[in-house]
Amino acid sequence: MSGAIEYFQFVLAPQMLIGLVVGVAVILVALGLTIIFGLLDVINMSHGEFYALGAFIALALASIGLPFWLLLILVPLVMIPIGYVVERGLIQRVFHTSERHVTTLLLTFGLGLVMEDVFRLIWGPNPYRPETPIAGGVDVFGIFVPSYRLFLIVVGAAIISAVALIIYRTRLGAMVRAAAYDRHMAASLGVPVRHVYAGAFAFGVALAGLAGVLLAPIYSVFPTMGRDFILMAFTVVIVGGMGSIAGAVIAGLFLTQVQAIVSLYISPVWSDPIVFGIMVAMLMVRPQGLFGRLGHG
Amino acid sequence: MTYKTMMMAALLSATALGGAQAADPIKIGVVTPLSGTYAGIGQQVKWGLDLATKEVNAAGGIMSRQIELIYEDEEANPSVAVQKADKLFQSNKVDFLTGTVNSASTLAVGQVAERAGKLIATTVSFADPITGDKCSPNVFRVNAKAGQQSAALAAWLAKDKPKAKIFFLGPDYLMGRSTVAAFKEAAEKTGATSLGEVFAPLDSKDYSQYFGQIRAAQPQVLYTSVAGNDTVRLLTQMQEFGLLRNLLVLGASGTVTAQNIAAIGKAANGFATGVGYSAELNTPENKKFVEAFKAAYKTEPDLYGADSYGLIYAYKAAVEKAKTTDTDKVRDALRGLTWSTPQGQKTIRAGDHQAIQTMYVAQVTDGKFKIASEVKGEDAIGPDTCTRF
């Protein structure tokens, strides 16, 4: 019996805690992805590169001496106009074609390729590892956990709740949901649909950028950093239901816990195919995911 | 022949042939990682080759032909390495090729060399099969393989921590599996117990998900063969999670080196490895080499720099013995060749193309490697398992 408790305390619980950190990280990236899909019907294949862009902007601003805490606010603010311009200048160009899903997917895929190579051009191929903003660790029930990872869980949870509050509880969020449900109806009721679309895209990529700043001290900053995370983020969005915030949170937590616990018993490299397999199965059985999309209930 | 007399001999032969007209340069292709997690290793390879080439060229070259090095980025990726090697052989018409770091790249490029009828040598790859069951008549290795490193390290461990309980964490490719298998075998022979093994992909950014299995196993010793920036992340993350307390970390030669030790910081203390070279070696040849290296590149050489530096002199000796760059003749000249390097004398075993050399165990104290023990080349090399030639 004491063996089981010890196993839980020293093996299982820390592993679940590590999984929780990954879960929060993935949800932060997935959140923007699901909002953009929910509202614009656009699968943003360049989302991972916007995540990287946030990290690189933070890197550049930190090199001129700005403190980490300021970057958490500054980087999303820089990302918003960038996202707005990308939506107005690129996405809208192909938004009204008959096969909008496919063309916007292809366009953002191309954009991601270009962005990744631009990062390589400016910053080179090698990773930068920013200084951890909070050094040291905390003893949690006999397990030593790095303070920054605990900080990430707390801040991540706060950001996720704030986003959910904005979308579901504010006037702004109501306009967004209205535009997602029926854009013509919303437009006739005076919702500035054009700005809502561009704004939602900007908001989504700003969230990705914020995730980039937050995760850089753990995962390092390098041109292809977007690829590592985006697969998992896509999986979370698909399983949770494309466009659903609650779905992204639940699927994100569930899938990363599956990964963490599975990693105790089999080689952790096999956790990826298991999770992607869940995604394929979900698409077969219930392509709309666990939860409905934004604006639809 | 010492390093100094060799230089003198080179100088003499250059003056003797001084009357002959300058011929085309001898082209050596270098396919090495200039980006990615192994970029730091590629950098040392480049420095070592550049330094030796500069010296040889200044002394008149090889048979009064200058050496020209042509670099391509391998990205530590076999499929990229194959394309770059093909280009160097077919387009640049290089006479010889070296630089591959990733063990799978070395094997794949060896196959390209066989098809092109050229020779290659690795100065970095550890995986035993390269000069073992997957040996090739066109591939040579002048650095110590996993088996040589493990023999030295296991002998030291048996004295320092008898009957140790060991957990293994390797990079998930040829080199990782080969180093783990080699050390496991060597350590179990000297009485240690293996608790389990796990492999992480090359260039992993977060190792925390691997910690669960380490926690569950409760080892006294962790053997790891990750290298380059991967070691920086693994060891600093283990320290962040308090996993380095009461744990002895052992590794492959390339796990902790001059190139990444500063970035690892305190987490490197106590780390021990079996290695064929250390800048601390107290011989006149090595002191001279370290000085020249530091003067040129503002940093100490590590094993990769030293092994790559030595290769140029091996190739020079072989070409001068063969009096041509012809593949078959140079191959014959390299077989059984004994030459001087900053690490002491090395001999290429004719049966498997593996260099025999003295091995050391080096341990980190206060951010510096100290030599802890030494094993003779013949005792570390192990049997010849190559059956192809």
Next chain:
Amino acid sequence: MRMIDALTRSMRASHLLVALLVAASLVFAAIGAAMGETFYLRLATEALIFAGLALSVDILLGYNGLLSLGQALYFGLGAYLSALVLMWVPSFWAAFAVTAVVSAVVGLIGGFIANRVRGVYFALITFGMAQVAAKVVYNTRALGASDGLIGVPVIDINLGIISFSSASPAGFFLFVLGVIVILYGVTAYLLDTPFGRLLIALRANERRVPFLGYRTMTLRLSAYVIAAMIAALSGALYPMLRGFVSPELLFFSTSGNAVITVIVGGVGTLAGALYGSVLLTLLKSVVGSYTEHHVIVIGLLFMGAVIFLPRGLMGIVRPAVERMLTRRSKP
């Protein structure tokens, strides 16, 4: 006089363009062989192999309206099967036969899974399936895991009349050219049959086709299996060229490149897949000699094609050829 409809006319224009490409390739091979230029011949061979993959993407995207983001699954399947067979029996015919049979079966299974969903979900599910396959191969020791399979032997390809080595640069280039032209020909023929026309009708109006008495699932599944087999047979050529296979062949970058090739070359033209692959390889090697950042150029070109040229390169070239053909067919 037989009526020539728009589809037949555009197909003929494609055939003419492919014939032109073949002629140019023959000249290229002759020059390359004469100059002993191995590197560029191998590069051109690789371009043709990936043209086969692009062809399979075009069947789905151009004629079925379905974007596959995971066609590398079948390309990689073919490459690994061929490598495994060749390491066991060094026979081209054995490798090709095994690849054809296995890819048909796997394509059927994959098709059942993927065709349960439509539109953007089809893109995602193909993407997901390829990811699972890539990760499984990447982690399976028996398949060489992340290192891939090294040591595929050089083989002699016996065509009855002539026999040559897969290591012969010009010989193998011509052989691959032949295989890809045959794959193109078979595809073009199938699309010109009633089956192909139904596929196109299905794309235009999904609801109406069942009323004509055809089952949409059967149609779609057939197209999917054909595309899978073409991708796999192209992939089977890869280890013969390079002597090894690696999991990168199954990665998203391989699927993505095929999509880029088709969009830049021209969706729904078949010839566009071939020209696109040649064009991109040419760009990579020309731009690549000035800067290692050729992806920026290719990415921008791709984005430009998505926005301004929905029919890609063929959208400019083919109508001109069609006009030429019409003019000549009129007395």
